[in-house]
Amino acid sequence: MFSKYKDRDLVRRAAEIIxxxxxxxxxxxxxxxxxxxxxITHNGLRDLLPTNVQVVAGPGCPVCVTAGGEIDALxxxxxxxxxxxxxxxxxxxxxxxxSSLAEAKASGGDIRMVYSLSDAIRMAELEPGKDFVHFxxxxxxxxxxxxxxxxxxxxGNFSVFSSHKLIPPAMEYLLRSGARIDGFICPGHxxxxxxxxxxxxxxxxxxxxxxxxxxxxxxxxxILNIAIQRRxxxxxxxxxxxxxxxxxxxxxxxxxxxxxFRICDADWRGIGIIPGSGLRLREEYSSYEAAEKYGIAxxxxxxxxxxxxxxxxxxxxxxxxxxxxxGRECTPERPVGPCMVSIExxxxxxxxxxxxxxxxRRP
Amino acid sequence: xxxxxxxxxxxxxxxxxxxxxxxxxxxASLALVSDQGIKVGDYxxxxxxxxxxxxxxxxxxxxxxxxxxxxxxxRDG
Ligand code: SF4
Numbered sequence: 212m213f214s215k216y217k218d219r220d221l222v223r224r225a226a227e228i229i230x231x232x233x234x235x236x237x238x239x240x241x242x243x244x245x246x247x248x249x250x251i252t253h254n255g256l257r258d259l260l261p262t263n264v265q266v267v268a269g270p271g272c273p274v275c276v277t278a279g280g281e282i283d284a285l286x287x288x289x290x291x292x293x294x295x296x297x298x299x300x301x302x303x304x305x306x307x308x309x310s311s312l313a314e315a316k317a318s319g320g321d322i323r324m325v326y327s328l329s330d331a332i333r334m335a336e337l338e339p340g341k342d343f344v345h346f347x348x349x350x351x352x353x354x355x356x357x358x359x360x361x362x363x364x365x366x367g368n369f370s371v372f373s374s375h376k377l378i379p380p381a382m383e384y385l386l387r388s389g390a391r392i393d394g395f396i397c398p399g400h401x402x403x404x405x406x407x408x409x410x411x412x413x414x415x416x417x418x419x420x421x422x423x424x425x426x427x428x429x430x431x432x433x434i435l436n437i438a439i440q441r442r443x444x445x446x447x448x449x450x451x452x453x454x455x456x457x458x459x460x461x462x463x464x465x466x467x468x469x470x471x472f473r474i475c476d477a478d479w480r481g482i483g484i485i486p487g488s489g490l491r492l493r494e495e496y497s498s499y500e501a502a503e504k505y506g507i508a509x510x511x512x513x514x515x516x517x518x519x520x521x522x523x524x525x526x527x528x529x530x531x532x533x534x535x536x537x538g539r540e541c542t543p544e545r546p547v548g549p550c551m552v553s554i555e556x557x558x559x560x561x562x563x564x565x566x567x568x569x570x571x572r573r574p
Numbered sequence: 575x576x577x578x579x580x581x582x583x584x585x586x587x588x589x590x591x592x593x594x595x596x597x598x599x600x601x602a603s604l605a606l607v608s609d610q611g612i613k614v615g616d617y618x619x620x621x622x623x624x625x626x627x628x629x630x631x632x633x634x635x636x637x638x639x640x641x642x643x644x645x646x647x648x649r650d651g
Contacts, residue, residue, distance in 0.1 A: 455632040
């Protein structure tokens with residue numbers, strides 16, 4: 212099923228039409244999704260596109276934009292207060308401003324990786340004598356899973372540190388900051404929740420947008436649509452991923468998010484505070500909000516590790532390979548910055564498919 | 575993190591489903607798609623243990639048909 216979206220001949224044909232439609236005019240498209248970056252690099256799509264069409268990665272990796280101060284706070288909770296910290300895979304290795312959760316674990320902190328939030332809640336149920344805090348990161352794709360579990364009332368020894376972030380405010384921030392973007396590929400999985408209509412508020416910036424899936428043809432068709440819109444001078448939201456994304460999104464998920472969360476400002480690592488781009492639990496659920504339960508105040512404005520260009524990489528203004536540390540001091544085995552840690556980080560993806568990555572990659 | 579993988583629903587027991595994700599069976603919660611009428615045999619996208627949307631075959635065909643038209647127009651025009 213859906214195999215046509217992987218068809219190389221169709222992908223090549225789409226690339227040819229993109230070349231024809233753009234006629235050599237420069238077109239700079241940004242996507243804001245780590246999985247899109249992976250799909251584009253893995254399938255070698257940049258090599259198929261005409262040289263006038265550039266596709267750059269924006270801040271689409273939730274692990275990469277998690278503030279270093281928050282990681283430090285979670286390390287402190289586990290080491291100083293004996294709290295069990297649960298979280299999703301790659302966050303554990305991200306360097307905070309002081310240390311990573313992996314380092315805290317090595318110093319005796321009880322830090323556990325979970326596949327799903329429900330696994331973390333099950334652990335808290337099985338060990339009622341311990342306090343559990345789940346480090347809840349992720350965009351709109353993940354936030355509803357937190358919302359629904361909190362509404363259902365997990366045990367009292369469980370809480371979440373809510374670091375969920377919202378994508379449309381980040382896109383707006385980039386547009387307002389004057390970054391050179393001619394169009395957006397909107398994130399597929401985030402859009403299954405918020406719906407294609409969530410981007411309509413960005414229409415005032417007059418940039419064509421296309422919601423795309425993750426097969427090579429999905430991405431090519433999104434680029435083609437943006438190219439055609441640009442030629443015609445339109446700036447609509449085209450839903451290429453209609454098999455998964457409805458215009459109104461996932462209404463159950465949106466309802467539980469609205470019920471559990473209030474919108475707040477959020478600190479995006481390497482970028483700064485983006486107004487209205489974060490989610491915190493509402494007051495009626497504050498006993499489940501670890502920041503309140505343990506009185507944690509996170510200072511914002513931490514810097515990236517020295518010499519790391521992640522901030523510019525996240526804004527799409529510097530390519531991973533252009534960072535002087537890329538592949539030398541900074542590799543997936545010994546990451547300097549967050550973008551080299553996560554499997555969705557732009558630097559980690561670039562490394563995996565680079566010459567240096569090929570040479571050092573283990574069989 | 576935002577990774578979601580497609581799978582085919584093989585069993586439903588209340589809110590819990592068993593989903594076949596490229597040959598591997600995993601449990602997934604249907605709590606967030608309770609209004610999408612998920613049946614055994616449907617395809618869903620699964621993210622961190624929760625189905626987040628149903629995948630619609632007819633829509634997939636529709637997009638491809640529309641693209642064939644665009645391709646033809648560009649070729650002829
Ligand atoms: S290569 Fe490493 S140091 Fe450079 S921007 Fe990427 S993560 Fe940061």
